[in-house]
Amino acid sequence: xxxxxxxxxxxxxxxxxxxxxxxxxxxxxxxxxxxxxxxxxxxxxxx
Amino acid sequence: xxxxxxxxxxxxxxxxxxxxxxxxxxxxxxxxxxxxxxxxxxxxxxxxxxxxxxxxxxxxxxxxxxxxxxxxxxxxxxxxxxxxxxxxxxxxxxxxxxxxxxxxxxxxxxxxxxxxxxxxxxxxxxxxxxxxxxxxxxxxxxxxxxxxxxxxxxxxxxxxxxxxxxxxxxxxxxxxxxxxxxxxxxxxxxxxxx
Numbered sequence: 729x730x731x732x733x734x735x736x737x738x739x740x741x742x743x744x745x746x747x748x749x750x751x752x753x754x755x756x757x758x759x760x761x762x763x764x765x766x767x768x769x770x771x772x773x774x775x
Numbered sequence: 776x777x778x779x780x781x782x783x784x785x786x787x788x789x790x791x792x793x794x795x796x797x798x799x800x801x802x803x804x805x806x807x808x809x810x811x812x813x814x815x816x817x818x819x820x821x822x823x824x825x826x827x828x829x830x831x832x833x834x835x836x837x838x839x840x841x842x843x844x845x846x847x848x849x850x851x852x853x854x855x856x857x858x859x860x861x862x863x864x865x866x867x868x869x870x871x872x873x874x875x876x877x878x879x880x881x882x883x884x885x886x887x888x889x890x891x892x893x894x895x896x897x898x899x900x901x902x903x904x905x906x907x908x909x910x911x912x913x914x915x916x917x918x919x920x921x922x923x924x925x926x927x928x929x930x931x932x933x934x935x936x937x938x939x940x941x942x943x944x945x946x947x948x949x950x951x952x953x954x955x956x957x958x959x960x961x962x963x964x965x966x967x968x969x
Contacts, residue, residue, distance in 0.1 A: 753835070
């Protein structure tokens with residue numbers, strides 16, 4: 729029987745972002761607040 | 776189980792109302808599709824992470840600013856943001872190509888530092904000093920023309936006006952100045968190279 733020498737495709741692996749990246753995004757979301765004043769909107773990053 | 780029951784639209788609206796955990800569910804639900812999409816374009820883990828992060832920062836800012844109005848189309852919206860960021864990334868890298876050393880070829884073997892190193896600086900100073908001493912040995916009229924031409928960057932017209940001689944005379948003095956300097960250099964085996 730013929731052997732298959734090709735490597736496993738990278739697409740077989742689950743492509744997901746790192747936990748740190750997701751954690752950063754969630755923390756950014758918690759820290760960001762948008763303040764509306766009249767028709768203007770201000771962003772504030774509160775850590 | 777709970778995650779699958781709640782629609783994206785409901786999660787988005789509860790996130791806009793202040794429920795941070797909704798965003799976490801949305802990210803966990805779609806992270807694989809969004810990340811795979813980005814990676815399929817950039818083929819680099821780190822860049823894909825950066826683009827993924829930037830995409831969600833945009834998503835968060837737009838949601839919190841109340842700019843999102845595509846009810847029920849959350850994933851296509853995020854995908855479009857990610858797609859635009861991938862395009863931005865390629866625009867940036869085309870403008871500033873990144874050179875990566877692959878094996879034998881190194882870009883630094885082609886590029887060189889135009890500034891002189893310490894040794895070459897010393898040699899250059901010595902050569903300039905030798906030339907200055909040779910000029911001092913020239914007859915006064917030749918020396919005057921040579922200094923004006925080479926060190927003061929004057930034209931032969933300006934030299935002739937300043938010294939009160941014709942342009943031809945000034946040219947002749949320059950010529951003899953150079954001939955005399957070459958003679959002295961040959962006679963004394965002076966090496967003037969850098």
